[in-house]
Amino acid sequence: xxxxxxxxxxxxxxxxxxxxxxxxxxxxxxxxxxxxxxxxxxxxxxxxxxxxxxxxxxxxxxxxxxxxxxxxxxxxxxxxxxxxxxxxxxxxxxxxxxxxxxxxxxxxxxx
Amino acid sequence: xxxxxxxxxxxxxxxxxxxxxxxxxxxxxxxxxxxxxxxxxxxxxxxxxxxxxxxxxxxxxxxxxxxxxxxxxxxxxxxxxxxxxxxxxxxxxxxxxxxxxxxxxxxxxxxxxxxx
Numbered sequence: 570x571x572x573x574x575x576x577x578x579x580x581x582x583x584x585x586x587x588x589x590x591x592x593x594x595x596x597x598x599x600x601x602x603x604x605x606x607x608x609x610x611x612x613x614x615x616x617x618x619x620x621x622x623x624x625x626x627x628x629x630x631x632x633x634x635x636x637x638x639x640x641x642x643x644x645x646x647x648x649x650x651x652x653x654x655x656x657x658x659x660x661x662x663x664x665x666x667x668x669x670x671x672x673x674x675x676x677x678x679x680x
Numbered sequence: 681x682x683x684x685x686x687x688x689x690x691x692x693x694x695x696x697x698x699x700x701x702x703x704x705x706x707x708x709x710x711x712x713x714x715x716x717x718x719x720x721x722x723x724x725x726x727x728x729x730x731x732x733x734x735x736x737x738x739x740x741x742x743x744x745x746x747x748x749x750x751x752x753x754x755x756x757x758x759x760x761x762x763x764x765x766x767x768x769x770x771x772x773x774x775x776x777x778x779x780x781x782x783x784x785x786x787x788x789x790x791x792x793x794x795x796x
Binding site for chain 2: 573611614
């Protein structure tokens with residue numbers, strides 16, 4: 570069974586702090602891994618996509634890494650802001666275009 | 681701008697009635713669209729793969745007669761929840777993939793269905 574685990578389930582930090590969100594998956598035969606942001610009651614916004622041949626991707630204050638051998642991906646958020654408060658989801662694809670999601674990490678950045 | 685448009689964003693219906701949810705790909709033609717469901721505090725779970733011009737492919741445990749999918753054109757897929765019951769109350773969201781071998785997935789705004 571393909572499983573994706575995200576730790577922690579919830580995280581609360583003061584504004585300005587750098588933070589790391591973790592994602593682990595059981596099947597190392599990964600095609601790509603994608604990080605999303607979900608605001609309450611809203612759809613998903615794609616943040617970063619890491620293909621299997623890549624080790625990391627960066628967009629602004631966000632950096633995502635992928636270690637296939639250990640089955641892990643991390644999302645690094647630098648200088649966090651209250652507007653970063655949301656649930657962050659990671660999803661792996663095994664090549665069938667189907668995404669398997671973790672339960673997410675709910676991030677709260679306090680002013 | 682939005683790549684995928686989903687309508688309605690929320691709907692309340694009576695038990696036993698049917699509800700149709702639309703998913704439109706705005707920026708490109710999509711031969712394949714994906715329908716996911718998310719229960720509170722749970723992961724998004726793939727329900728079915730919608731294929732333009734052919735039958736949808738359903739995941740294990742998803743009733744095809746209850747969740748009717750029609751992919752009538754290259755930009756529109758619909759999900760109809762038939763004879764809805766309170767346990768069908770959930771967040772339904774569709775997704776399309778970037779074309780021409782693109783791997784990025786784009787999602788609609790989602791539809792919050794409440795069956796009373």
